[in-house]
Amino acid sequence: MSRNNVLLKVILLGDGGVGKSSLMNRYVTDRFDSQSFHTIGVEFLNRDLEVDGRLVTLQIWDTAGQERFKSLRTPFYRGADCCLLTFAVNDLQSFLNLSCWKKEFMLYSDVKDPERFPFVVLGNKVDMEQREVGEDEARAWCEENGCCPYFETSAKDDTNVTAAFEAAVRVVLAAEDQIGHALLGSTIDLHGNHNGFTVGLRYSIQ
Numbered sequence: 001m002s003r004n005n006v007l008l009k010v011i012l013l014g015d016g017g018v019g020k021s022s023l024m025n026r027y028v029t030d031r032f033d034s035q036s037f038h039t040i041g042v043e044f045l046n047r048d049l050e051v052d053g054r055l056v057t058l059q060i061w062d063t064a065g066q067e068r069f070k071s072l073r074t075p076f077y078r079g080a081d082c083c084l085l086t087f088a089v090n091d092l093q094s095f096l097n098l099s100c101w102k103k104e105f106m107l108y109s110d111v112k113d114p115e116r117f118p119f120v121v122l123g124n125k126v127d128m129e130q131r132e133v134g135e136d137e138a139r140a141w142c143e144e145n146g147c148c149p150y151f152e153t154s155a156k157d158d159t160n161v162t163a164a165f166e167a168a169v170r171v172v173l174a175a176e177d178q179i180g181h182a183l184l185g186s187t188i189d190l191h192g193n194h195n196g197f198t199v200g201l202r203y204s205i206q
């Protein structure tokens with residue numbers, strides 16, 4: 001891949017257990033683990049892709065959703081190009097908490113243009129029969145919050161996972177085309193073996 005790739009940082013936020021790590025792992029490694037581990041701190045993985053003829057390295061930052069790890073995740077919000085607000089459709093509280101996640105992101109990310117910052121909302125675990133959040137309800141929240149794109153996903157069944165990450169790329173590229181944001185390929189070496197890292201550990205969800 002050319003050295004002039006665009007490097008985009010997207011960050012997954014949402015309550016513990018909604019499936020952030022599972023979505024990232026499904027997208028990057030095409031695997032799903034039903035016995036997942038809570039994330040502690042942050043992890044990231046890179047995936048190269050082509051969207052609408054543009055080569056992109058998507059750097060996906062996966063954060064710990066549990067409240068007690070707040071101080072470990074917030075330092076990594078800066079520099080994000082898009083925020084993927086995630087809830088689980090079978091967990092009403094995780095949906096109600098989307099506003100808190102958005103606020104936390106805005107507080108710590110220090111984005112230059114808060115009104116225009118791109119968010120994408122993911123309603124995960126659509127494979128589950130017991131829903132607590134309807135699609136209409138979720139879409140209404142997105143409408144009221146900057147008309148952000150909404151995707152109903154399943155990391156387990158691989159439903160809409162690629163579509164959601166590609167949508168994140170599209171909204172960032174569209175916004176950057178408008179403001180002439182700098183390409184980062186010349187400042188970061190993406191050609192080594194540094195395809196991801198972990199800050200912290202994981203532990204088993206009981």
Ligand SMILES: Nc1nc2c(ncn2[C@@H]2O[C@H](COP(=O)(O)OP(=O)(O)OP(=O)(O)O)[C@@H](O)[C@H]2O)c(=O)[nH]1
Pocket residue numbers: 014015016017018019020021022023033034035036037038039040063064065066124125126127128153154155156157205
């Ligand atoms: N049925 C179903 N289960 C899922 C799905 N995505 C994740 N899970 C399960 O939900 C649990 C939590 O998933 P994680 O990906 O670890 O959740 P997380 O949001 O990363 O949680 P934290 O790291 O604590 O913030 C695990 O048991 C996963 O296997 C999905 O789409 N469908």
Ligand SMILES: [Mg+2]
Pocket residue numbers: 020021022037038039062063064065
């Ligand atoms: Mg996790």
